[in-house]
């Protein structure tokens with residue numbers, strides 16, 4: 233990538249150098265409450281669907297409609313088990329307009345543009361993470377994202393992890409091992425204790441000698457990291473839901489990974505007329521055709 237292409241993005245030279253050296257970059261206070269309002273509304277709607285469902289199936293007698301976003305989902309499942317929670321999935325990938333709004337958020341794309349240039353494909357793998365208290369699947373073991381797509385010829389894939397509420401040590405913020413992103417895909421297995429089969433690095437790669445850092449982050453903050461960077465998150469031991477969304481981006485000339493879903497053209501300065509609109513996305517069209 234040329235110097236000029238990089239200058240088109242929003243990151244400073246120092247931030248780019250940090251990302252390339254460490255494999256991650258924290259952008260505190262990156263999105264405003266207004267930037268996050270559409271995704272938050274989408275998730276509030278989804279929580280209401282779940283409350284309706286639990287009520288209809290006789291699991292709850294009160295839909296707790298007045299509870300705040302930060303706690304309602306936790307309170308709905310407070311008397312239930314992991315099984316009932318996992319019925320809705322450990323991560324959500326619905327096609328709600330508020331999600332498209334976040335994935336297409338110009339501030340995020342500007343930062344990604346600094347790292348991979350202006351032709352940006354939104355990878356099909358994105359996850360809303362409603363990490364509710366004390367559910368085993370809330371804790372994500374040490375892994376490289378690349379182990380979820382070891383055969384994909386796609387590089388680099390960059391995650392933008394967005395904190396929708398404050399992520400703290402208590403509610404299970406992200407932990408990262410810096411400078412691990414230049415490694416090949418390390419050996420891993422599917423874990424058997426959370427009920428969801430996360431990929432987990434084999435023990436020899438997680439020695440105590442390796443430095444790991446915890447990345448608590450206030451709502452609106454974003455963490456960018458490379459798909460080989462080793463990371464995990466701990467259990468939620470608080471009473472609030474640790475809401476986050478992890479989005480992924482890559483250059484347009486890489487494997488679009490159709491086996492994982494349908495990604496889309498999020499930004500193109502070469503072909504702006506082909507950038508996917510909300511209607512395209514809802515209809516699962518990866519580009520816009522006039």
Ligand SMILES: O=C(O)CCC(=O)C(=O)O
Nearest residue numbers: 361372377391465476478
């Ligand atoms: O949000 C989390 O707790 C884990 C996120 C993660 O593993 C990822 O984004 O790849």
